[in-house]
């Protein structure tokens with residue numbers, strides 16, 4: 001069994017970060033800094049992943065327990081409870097309320113859209129750890145090893161596939177066109193093959209859109225009076241039939257959201273075969289990145305890439321640090337030190353542990 005001992009773990013996320021901005025890598029994966037307030041945009045995606053994890057775990061347990069289909073009535077209420085618990089301040093916080101509505105509708109409509117699957121679930125939230133090999137010499141790195149976690153591993157028509165959940169603001173042609181270039185999926189498939197000694201045919205992308213519909217907030221008395229006064233000014237009769245717009249009731253908003261999710265563009269599934277040639281390119285790239293990472297560590301030089309400070313149309317999580325010239329007060333007031341790879345448990349189980 002592979003024992004990483006004193007090696008440093010790298011993950012798909014850490015290598016992607018290093019590729020994009022070394023300063024970001026230093027702050028997040030060396031110093032372990034986390035903003036005190038995590039991004040709300042990312043939180044909804046995390047909750048949806050949590051729902052799907054519970055859903056497919058129940059499906060796997062039903063399949064491996066030989067019970068055929070799972071007992072949805074026993075599973076679904078627990079998942080809605082999980083969503084409710086994820087947004088505890090929804091009565092006071094508008095953002096939480098909107099995401100709570102969205103998460104409930106996304107999950108409810110998801111299980112309507114996919115009531116049955118044409119695959120068997122082998123593992124859910126499966127962790128792996130593997131050596132990183134030099135593609136020229138075959139020698140394992142003496143500094144780094146690879147860790148990761150896949151959403152699910154499934155068998156479809158006798159072949160293994162990764163099941164990869166994604167939440168996307170827009171599911172359009174350009175989004176779908178980029179999927180075959182997904183560095184993360186090729187990396188996961190390659191290392192999971194090593195870890196489990198299986199052959200992975202490809203990936204099933206399971207994309208869920210994030211609807212942008214807003215709940216009607218209505219007008220305050222003041223806003224209504226101002227609008228009414230303007231209408232009266234323009235009225236030739238000195239009268240108006242304007243009525244105050246009232247907030248949209250929760251049930252109406254939920255119904256509008258559900259209608260949106262029954263439309264054609266909110267879910268996408270596509271199985272994609274991974275060409276074996278992609279693994280060669282990937283292993284060479286990972287080795288090269290690890291060499292660059294070694295140099296950065298030795299020289300303690302972590303270059304900034306200021307071209308990407310506003311990637312994804314929002315400021316990078318470390319923008320306040322960089323823009324303040326690394327002011328320690330900014331670090332103390334806006335950040336905390338947390339685990340380096342919070343998405344992974346302390347240790348991945350060995351393959352033997354998994355199958356006994």
Ligand code: SF4
Pocket residue numbers: 021022023024304305306308309316317318319322
């Ligand atoms: S703010 Fe810009 S330079 Fe600083 S870590 Fe983020 S991406 Fe890099």
